[in-house]
Amino acid sequence: MKNNENFPNWGISLEEIPLEGLNFAFEDLSDFGKDLKVLKPFSGNLKLIKRGFEVVVEGHISGSVELSCDRCLENFEYNIDEDFKVLLLPKNTLNLQEEKELTSEDLEVSFYESSFISFFNILQEEIFLALPYRNLCKENCKGLCPHCGTNLNAETCECFKIKKGSPFAVLKNLINTKEKNL
Numbered sequence: 001m002k003n004n005e006n007f008p009n010w011g012i013s014l015e016e017i018p019l020e021g022l023n024f025a026f027e028d029l030s031d032f033g034k035d036l037k038v039l040k041p042f043s044g045n046l047k048l049i050k051r052g053f054e055v056v057v058e059g060h061i062s063g064s065v066e067l068s069c070d071r072c073l074e075n076f077e078y079n080i081d082e083d084f085k086v087l088l089l090p091k092n093t094l095n096l097q098e099e100k101e102l103t104s105e106d107l108e109v110s111f112y113e114s115s116f117i118s119f120f121n122i123l124q125e126e127i128f129l130a131l132p133y134r135n136l137c138k139e140n141c142k143g144l145c146p147h148c149g150t151n152l153n154a155e156t157c158e159c160f161k162i163k164k165g166s167p168f169a170v171l172k173n174l175i176n177t178k179e180k181n182l
């Protein structure tokens with residue numbers, strides 16, 4: 001499968017999944033919608049096993065996306081290299097209570113509609129799940145100076161330096177004395 005205008009419709013109907021299962025590799029996928037800027041196109045494999053109306057999907061996906069750092073706002077590359085296993089259930093056969101019980105189990109649960117298993121949706125969901133909770137270009141990113149906006153990873157600014165003889169210097173001495181006495 002390569003990117004083309006049919007990519008979002010890439011998938012298989014339930015009836016088409018053979019009894020012995022389906023196993024295939026994919027590569028060079030980069031168009032997962034405008035919310036994901038792909039830097040290294042995604043490749044990996046998918047394995048589908050059908051059990052009645054349930055489908056177990058196992059796979060691996062690797063590639064990278066561009067994220068924007070929450071602290072310094074610089075763009076950075078985020079690598080994704082994930083194994084996953086999802087249980088797919090038909091959407092319309094479940095009531096809310098059943099959905100609740102299923103999703104509280106360890107296994108990741110997702111739903112398919114109209115007997116169609118969308119490979120596009122499965123992979124897109126896995127990419128979003130693999131994204132970090134907080135976007136940080138590096139763990140110890142110093143961020144931007146809240147006063148002048150300097151990127152403190154690259155440069156320093158004078159905003160919060162304490163000048164000799166200023167009222168803040170006196171305050172600093174007081175704090176130092178206090179710390180010594182503790």
Ligand SMILES: [Zn+2]
Pocket residue numbers: 069070071072073074136137138141142143
């Ligand atoms: Zn940063």
Ligand SMILES: [Zn+2]
Pocket residue numbers: 145146147148149150157158159160
């Ligand atoms: Zn500053």
